[in-house]
Amino acid sequence: MDLPRYVDLVMIPGISFSILEPTAHADAAALIHRSLVHWYETRLRQGARFGESCAPFLLFPQVYEALDPGDSVAAFDQNGRLVGVCFLHPRETHVGVGIVAVEPEFAGRGIARSFLNRAVDRARELGKPLRLVSSLLNLESFSLYSRMGFVPHTLYQDLFIEVPITGLASASPPGVGQVRIASPYEARRIADFEFSLQGIRRQKDFEFFLQNSVGAWTVWIFEEVGGEIAGVLVSSQHPDWGMLGPGIATHQAAALALMWCALDTRRGQGTVALLPCVESELVRALYGWGARNIELHVAQVLGERPPAQGIAFPTFLPESA
Ligand SMILES: CC(C)(COP(=O)(O)OP(=O)(O)OC[C@H]1O[C@@H](n2cnc3c(N)ncnc32)[C@H](O)[C@@H]1OP(=O)(O)O)[C@@H](O)C(=O)NCCC(=O)NCCS
Numbered sequence: 184m185d186l187p188r189y190v191d192l193v194m195i196p197g198i199s200f201s202i203l204e205p206t207a208h209a210d211a212a213a214l215i216h217r218s219l220v221h222w223y224e225t226r227l228r229q230g231a232r233f234g235e236s237c238a239p240f241l242l243f244p245q246v247y248e249a250l251d252p253g254d255s256v257a258a259f260d261q262n263g264r265l266v267g268v269c270f271l272h273p274r275e276t277h278v279g280v281g282i283v284a285v286e287p288e289f290a291g292r293g294i295a296r297s298f299l300n301r302a303v304d305r306a307r308e309l310g311k312p313l314r315l316v317s318s319l320l321n322l323e324s325f326s327l328y329s330r331m332g333f334v335p336h337t338l339y340q341d342l343f344i345e346v347p348i349t350g351l352a353s354a355s356p357p358g359v360g361q362v363r364i365a366s367p368y369e370a371r372r373i374a375d376f377e378f379s380l381q382g383i384r385r386q387k388d389f390e391f392f393l394q395n396s397v398g399a400w401t402v403w404i405f406e407e408v409g410g411e412i413a414g415v416l417v418s419s420q421h422p423d424w425g426m427l428g429p430g431i432a433t434h435q436a437a438a439l440a441l442m443w444c445a446l447d448t449r450r451g452q453g454t455v456a457l458l459p460c461v462e463s464e465l466v467r468a469l470y471g472w473g474a475r476n477i478e479l480h481v482a483q484v485l486g487e488r489p490p491a492q493g494i495a496f497p498t499f500l501p502e503s504a
Pocket residue numbers: 218219222281282283284285286289290291292293294295296297318321322323324326327330
């Protein structure tokens with residue numbers, strides 16, 4: 184399919200919009216890093232949490248380009264300087280919106296709003312709802328989405344855990360023997376499992392994780408004694424991106440065993456995981472492993488949200504909820 188090279192967005196004086204080309208990926212990484220550092224430093228005095236280097240953020244455009252070539256949108260100023268990026272992620276059942284970032288000196292001019300309008304148009308063309316995860320510490324982004332009509336539904340707490348070099352201090356939970364690494368051919372089975380619980384389907388994402396050519400992913404499966412899947416968890420092993428998710432489990436014991444196995448491979452490293460706040464036992468088990476809260480996020484939908492069961496673990500890359 185021929186993708187439009189230039190997208191039609193609301194006119195903002197001095198700003199033009201186009202597809203984010205791979206030649207602009209390094210600029211996109213620098214922009215994402217700069218905008219996050221600026222926002223978190225000026226509002227919360229927490230800019231340092233994003234580190235001094237923009238290099239880790241190169242993974243964002245690279246992952247989205249591999250998953251959805253031509254679906255990332257960029258804004259440029261009159262001199263051709265990149266001043267905004269937004270990643271769209273169309274799936275079988277919905278369209279995901281990845282990180283939206285705008286150059287601080289261009290904030291408040293409607294650039295993010297234009298990106299979101301584009302996302303809404305795209306979802307409307309496809310006849311699918313839009314889904315995303317937004318920070319509850321960041322009122323600008325929460326407001327951006329709620330003004331567009333996004334409705335919050337599930338609250339998550341971001342837990343950061345530094346796994347000691349000797350491994351987690353607590354004993355392994357029951358069920359770790361039922362966890363294994365997925366084979367490269369299980370994407371369909373995993374996607375069906377998620378669909379049966381959450382009503383969303385994204386087989387391409389699981390094929391991408393299992394193929395493992397951009398980033399560094401491990402896909403873990405928890406099986407019941409009869410061989411039925413009861414949980415799936417993806418973990419990023421990339422040195423620039425230590426995060427658990429996406430994941431889905433039918434019960435807490437499966438979720439805990441999956442997390443323990445994934446964390447055990449991350450000895451000596453820091454990892455972030457988003458856990459539903461209602462899963463109190465799970466959250467407290469992670470506190471017991473040394474986890475600390477670092478942020479709160481909320482999953483939001485624009486359009487219909489199918490009934491959901493099970494325990495879902497979203498991630499920011501690729502954005503999922
Ligand atoms: C969040 C961010 C993308 C917003 O970009 P922006 O281009 O300045 O946003 P816009 O100018 O399009 O304005 C956003 C909308 O939110 C509204 N808004 C902002 N704060 C608000 C508040 N407290 N209450 C209500 N509405 C608010 C604005 O009025 C505007 O709506 P409008 O166009 O209907 O008037 C930008 O601040 C940024 O890059 N932050 C750092 C990266 C980040 O945190 N990204 C989001 C997390 S993924």
